[in-house]
Amino acid sequence: GAVVSQHPSWVICKSGTSVKIECRSLDFQATTMFWYRQFPKQSLMLMATSNEGSKATYEQGVEKDKFLINHASLTLSTLTVTSAHPEDSSFYICSARANSGDTQYFGPGTRLTVL
């Protein structure tokens, strides 16, 4: 199957700092990527849809100025958590679907801990 990578796999930061998470589709091109967040013992919640070359579409309740998404190429999307607070601590997972495919593949996730 297709491979999606994320970096870093975990990060610990101080409150008020910004953290960037990278998501790459390694063997396919993806015009659209998706960012999810997962809190302990809960399912994945869609945060935003990332579109290559245009603005991301955010789900209701997700602050676009806090979670900055940049989809710079057909294989790379980044999520920047700005001015992170402890309540932003979560498991962030990106996902991508090949332009010609139906299946959505997921990265391994990034564990963010804000102190």
Next chain:
Amino acid sequence: SQKIEQNSEALNIQEGKTATLTCNYTNYSPAYLQWYRQDPGRGPVFLLLIRENEKEKRKERLKVTFDTTLKQSLFHITASQPADSATYLCALRNSGNTPLVFGKGTRLSVIA
């Protein structure tokens, strides 16, 4: 409102038996339904995709059915093994460039 329900939060099963997980949805007409496996601290791993015009899909010990009249999908693991213990997620999406929406998952434990 749209809802996806995986009716069991947890399911325990004896090794060698068939595990059957259920996914029901309301106020939704999905074009695609996908099942994923998720282990603790990891991202979901794709298992099977079934389209709205398909009734059944198989892959090795896995089988998925899709009943758009009942608005239900069943996910079967035959000859279950302890290594099959994980959380299994049902996810739906419409046609076009739309994202997957997930159920809460069922945590399967296969006991030796």
